[in-house]
Amino acid sequence: MRRTLALSLLLLPVLALAASTGGWVRLPGGNFRSALKYEDRNQVRIAPFQLMETAVTNADFLAFVKRHPKWQRGKAPVVFAEDRYLQHWAGPTTLGAQAQPNQPVVNVSWFAADAYCRAQGARLPDWNEWEYAAAADETRLDARKDPVWRERILGWYARPSRSALPRVGLQAANAHGVRDLHGLVWEWTGDAGSLLVDVDNRKQGDADKAKFCGAGALSMNDRDNYAVLMRVAMLSSLEANDVTANLGFRCAK
Amino acid sequence: MKRLLASIALCLAVWLPAAGLAQQPLPRDSVYQLDAPMTDQSGRATTLAARRGRVQLVSMFYTSCRYICPLIIDSGIAIEKKLSPAERQRLGITLISMDPKRDDPAALSRVATRRKLDLQRWALLRPRAQDVRPLAGVLGIRYRELADGEFNHTSALILLDAQGRILARTEQLGTVPDPAFLAAVRKALAAK
Numbered sequence: 001m002r003r004t005l006a007l008s009l010l011l012l013p014v015l016a017l018a019a020s021t022g023g024w025v026r027l028p029g030g031n032f033r034s035a036l037k038y039e040d041r042n043q044v045r046i047a048p049f050q051l052m053e054t055a056v057t058n059a060d061f062l063a064f065v066k067r068h069p070k071w072q073r074g075k076a077p078v079v080f081a082e083d084r085y086l087q088h089w090a091g092p093t094t095l096g097a098q099a100q101p102n103q104p105v106v107n108v109s110w111f112a113a114d115a116y117c118r119a120q121g122a123r124l125p126d127w128n129e130w131e132y133a134a135a136a137d138e139t140r141l142d143a144r145k146d147p148v149w150r151e152r153i154l155g156w157y158a159r160p161s162r163s164a165l166p167r168v169g170l171q172a173a174n175a176h177g178v179r180d181l182h183g184l185v186w187e188w189t190g191d192a193g194s195l196l197v198d199v200d201n202r203k204q205g206d207a208d209k210a211k212f213c214g215a216g217a218l219s220m221n222d223r224d225n226y227a228v229l230m231r232v233a234m235l236s237s238l239e240a241n242d243v244t245a246n247l248g249f250r251c252a253k
Numbered sequence: 254m255k256r257l258l259a260s261i262a263l264c265l266a267v268w269l270p271a272a273g274l275a276q277q278p279l280p281r282d283s284v285y286q287l288d289a290p291m292t293d294q295s296g297r298a299t300t301l302a303a304r305r306g307r308v309q310l311v312s313m314f315y316t317s318c319r320y321i322c323p324l325i326i327d328s329g330i331a332i333e334k335k336l337s338p339a340e341r342q343r344l345g346i347t348l349i350s351m352d353p354k355r356d357d358p359a360a361l362s363r364v365a366t367r368r369k370l371d372l373q374r375w376a377l378l379r380p381r382a383q384d385v386r387p388l389a390g391v392l393g394i395r396y397r398e399l400a401d402g403e404f405n406h407t408s409a410l411i412l413l414d415a416q417g418r419i420l421a422r423t424e425q426l427g428t429v430p431d432p433a434f435l436a437a438v439r440k441a442l443a444a445k
Contacts, residue, residue: 041400077279077281077282077283077286078281078282079281079282079283079284079286079287079391080286080287080391110390111387111390114387190386191386191397193386193389193390193394193395193396194395194396194397194398194405195395195397196395196396196397196405196406196407236395239390239393240387240389240390240391241390241391
């Protein structure tokens, strides 16, 4: 009896570690009503895919740049990562006190995130895949219509970002089993460059064909979902070599 | 022996100046850091970085585009018309397809012929599918493929120096060149 207890006590930390630094979660996909209004379809069809349970951490990214030195700070060309790339690390291959191993990595550009995912035999998730995964709360696969859920997300967005980033995996998993899609960092998507938004929102829905050739700016299906609006505004304002102190990523395959 | 020395000297005389440019390290802010393999309108294998060495106007388009893309070509032609023959010779114009699935060399070649483009200066390039997003990324162009094969995309003409650094960009397209952009083109061509 005592031996079994001792063994199970040994296993617990291992299990906790596995849960928090995560592997891959399988998501079934299906039809998904995107919060963005597409002129050519009502629902998007999402094929089954896998998503990392947690965001990529400083430790993960450090291992990557050690194996691929051309992605180290100082070596990566500015055209792929602006000068603030990994600026919170003590050195190109040293994390230091401001970058705990299990915090989500930030100050990474789209190019760097994309390269990391490709090195894992994976890719960045599409915007629709990410939104589909993020529509879930702890018990429902699509909680987007619940104003209480929306308020939770907006409450996180309202928190000042000067406090230290928590480690990945501390929050309860959502109904898919994925953690921290809300409440931790903004995340890159593979097709962030496909978000075409007109800054003048009086033009929402107008086909400004001259500016965006063919279809005009994207507009919102669900105008009450401010969280999605903010994510679109965030990603559509960034160039592919930009970094920010609260933008990280996870991979899909 | 003398002939051998002479041919070595000849080789060096030709090779060294060309190598001089290639040996200079590529600037960290050069778009040619993205060394994407491409095929040109005659089916020849090339790379993006092969455009290095001349001032370039670069844009992205696709051949079945009905709205803006014809205007991108108009813009290139309009700028060329404003340059002196000497300036024109020093300028390359590079159009990269965002639709490599459909824009094979034959499709690109048809555009070149229809618009009577001088292929000594113009290049219509087809990248690999996996390079379209990165190319758009380094050029600051956004695009989205629609269900019917059309694209929703921003359009810009981007001016690169001979090393691939972005000097200027304009979204003012058509037969009347953006005067500020034209001035930037002239300045770039006069440099060095």
